[in-house]
Amino acid sequence: MSLETIFYIILSGIIALLLALFQYKYQRKNQGTINWILIGIRFLSVFLLCLLLVNPRFEKVVSYEEKPTLVVAVDNSNSVAYLEHDNQVKRLIESIDNNDELKERFHFDWYAFSEDLTELDTLDFKGKQTNLDRVFSDLTQIYRQENAPTILVTDGNQTYGGDYSFTSEKYGQSVYPIILGDSTVYSDLKIQKLNVNKYAFLKNRFPVEAILVYNGEETVSSTFKVTVGNTTVFSKNVTFSPDDNSEVLNFYLSANQVGVFTYHAEIIPLEHEKNTVNNTKNFAVEVIDQKTNVALVSAIRHPDLGALKKAIESNEQREATILTPGAFLENIDNYQLVIAYQPNTTFKRVFESFNDFSRNVFYITGTHTDWNFLNSLDLGFKQTVTNQKEDYLAYLNLGYSNFLIEEIDFESFPPLQSTFGEVDYQIAANPLLFQRIGSVSTEKPLLATFERNQNRYALLLGEGIWKWRAQTYLNSKSFSEFDTFLGKLIQYLASTKKQSRLTVDYESFYEGNNNISLKAQYFNKNYEFDQREPLEVVIKDENSEQVTTYPLVLKNNFFEVDLSNLPPSDYSFTVKAVDENISTSGSFKILDYNVEQQFLNAEITKLNQVASQSQGKSFFFDDYDQIINDLLEDNRYKPLLKNNRIVVPLIDWKYLLALVVLLLGAEWFIRKYNGLI
Missing domain, CATH: 3.40.50.410 (von Willebrand factor, type A domain)
Structure with missing residues (x-):
């Protein structure tokens, strides 16, 4: 309790005593016993009221046992x-x-x-x-x-x-x-792991790595084989012993047709083997006709280039090559998409070539960008030229309509750096990410896409995207979220397909132990995301002919359906808008594999x-x-005995107010009884 509080308590006592003496000692000459009782009651009631006004605080120690x-x-x-x-x-x-x-x-x-x-x-x-x-x-x-x-x-x-x-x-x-x-210890042969690329290219051979493991106390022999349908495409005899209990097989298979192909790998079980589930494993490969080649054109060295290349090539369907403007011009026909990184005057012939060779372009600007040069060109956008730099944070435009994109915690990403200035889009642009400057959110695009003369373009206003990829790893222990985000942007820019009002995101095949889902977006006639339109998907099992209909559930800026309960099989599907005559179809395969059943x-x-x-x-x-x-x-x-020190204000003690009321009531009764009022 502070000295100031003690002073006010003493002052309250003095005031209470003076008031009591003034009323019952000074004004009344009768010095009987009743007066002294009334003086005491009046002193206590006034003193307690003053204490409530001062409201001193007391410390209370509560002991308790913590288990x-x-x-x-x-x-x-x-x-x-x-x-x-x-x-x-x-x-x-x-x-x-x-x-x-x-x-x-x-x-x-x-x-x-x-x-x-x-x-x-x-x-x-x-x-x-x-x-x-x-x-x-x-x-x-x-x-x-x-x-x-x-x-x-x-x-x-x-x-x-x-x-x-x-x-x-x-x-x-x-x-x-x-x-x-x-x-x-039970004798057991198993396929520990199969390593294979998700994609292969037509008329090429793709590598497969099989890791085989034996657990037992005798020398045994078996056969490892890979089949497609009833055809064996690879076979090899293997021998194991307690000392030599593993073998790594590396071999190649041919990709002769376009499509998704399922392979069945098996190591023949031992005669009395207890667990035979881990002796087999299915894997699938999608054979595609061509690879998307992306040119990363830059006149400077920057860590962004390495991050972009890694993210793009995380999908085996794509290859990214870092080139100088001159090297790009020598091989211009080899690339379906150009990323123009921080262009300056050395890009003059590169931009001139776009007039002769129609190309989709992803522009990335930053502190090394020559905006005077860009503004002199007819690119569909211009920026006010200043000598100031600015840091731009990002947040997702939930209404983005060109393709389905998920929130990957953009707001946790470090800022991108660029030159400060207003960007004027001379054609309609669709912002994918908005700018946030400090704590101020704006509706100015940080990353936007637009279409012009049948070509697709994107503009990112900032350098330092390598920090975004690193932050994704810190957030989720994986680069996959950032790589998927950039991959969808690259897929959109490299494609020449006309935009659809109903888009579906899915994989060609899934392993049975993974979560399986389809995601979709529906847009109205103005290509604005419409969350009111009910969507449903009709799934057909191509083997059993069973047909099932599921509703898609709205989740943020897309619709989703969980299909993890489907058994392994080949499936075709149609996603359709219930109230509109719009639908999209496709097919996928679920592989028969349960990783939890591989252990003995x-x-x-x-x-x-x-x-x-x-x-x-x-x-x-x-x-x-x-x-x-x-x-x-x-x-x-x-258990630990702990003390908790609690500060209790006097005004919280409700019994004190009741005592004041009781004292005032007693004073009134005594005065009334003795004819003093």
Whole structure:
């Protein structure tokens, strides 16, 4: 309590005493006992009212007991059910949840995981992938400041993500794996991995890499083969031993026809092999007739060029070549799209060639761009020339209509740098990204597309796009979101197809363990995105002839339908607008592959490593009762007695106001009873 508050409290007491004495001592000469009682009551009531006005604050210390958190994370992937541990897991969860001693000692937090970590609601063991690396990363963020021993119920088999034995080191909590499986070693042959490009080119040969692995204690022989339909296109005999238990096969297959072709790879199972699902794997290759060649023309060196080349070539259908203006002119017929990076006067002959050879162009400007030169040309846009530089942040135009684009957190991207000046589009432009300068959002285009004389163009006002690709990796641990965004822009610019009012985004084939979805956009007659038009897709299974209709659900600036429940097969589809006579058709293939069924044993070694390095302990399912005893006996997990200091203002004490009312009422009653009023 401050000295100022103490002064006001003393002053309140003096004022209350003076008022009481003035009324009952000075004005009344009767010095009876009643007067002294009334003086005391009046002093208290006035003093308490003054205290409420001063409103001093008092500190209150509240003691409470904080239990440590027991985290229980349960594997909800398909491999648990495939290895027939699902009923065991449910009994284990019930046993932990019903243990009164654990409830008294710990606060429980329940999670389930497969591709992601989620709060545990129900267990269905239908997760198509397992990412334990993501589990430990998420738990690290949640329990950074807590004492939270963790029970990990899993077989330890991970289908994608980083090595979770390293991620768990950063977790900072003791981990107690309950291993679903046993230590029995079964003889097993499997196709560990098949590496193949998604696309191949007509009349070429494409490479395939097969990694074969043997687990067993005897020398065995088998045959690996690849078939298309009933035709074997590759075959080789392989031999394995306990010491030489893997083999990498590299071979080539021919691409003789355009289209999507499915191949069946198989290593012949051993006579008594327990798991034969991992002996086969299907893969598909789309054979295309030509590759899109993109010319990256620049007179300067800049990291943007490397980032653009990497992003463009992430799709095997495209090839990007970095060229000087002179080198481009020598091979002008080889390219379907030109990216003119920060053009200056050295581009004069390049732009003149566009009059003779019609080309779609993507203009990228920046601090090295010669705007006086560009303004002298008839390109469809001009910019006011200044000597100032400006940083431009980006945000997505949700109404962009030329092709389907998804939000990839553009607002987290670093700014692009360019010269400051107003850009005047002399023809209708469709902004894809708008400018944000500092915290001010504008409707001025940062990236826009436009069409002119049957050609397609794009203009990006800023350099530093390599930072965007790097930021995408920081956000999602992958470059794919940025590469997909740029790939769609390149695909639009390189295409000569007329814009459709109904566009559909899909893949030619999907692996069965991946999420499968179709995305679509519908535009009205003015080519404005229309979210009111209901869309539906009619899916036909070409093998069973079964036809199913699904509605598409609006999601941000596109419609989407989830088709992950479809079984592996060949499908054709038609997306149509319900109220309009507009539709788009296509086909895709779902490959038969379940990565969660490729495992025969639990990953015991790695789970033991996680337990050891975190000062925990691993257990097999049959011994899970022991983990309960260990947790109850471990002194690291005792409840903590904590004090919480609370500042309480006097005005919050409602009983004080009631006391004031009671004192004033008592004073009135005494005066009334004694005839003083």
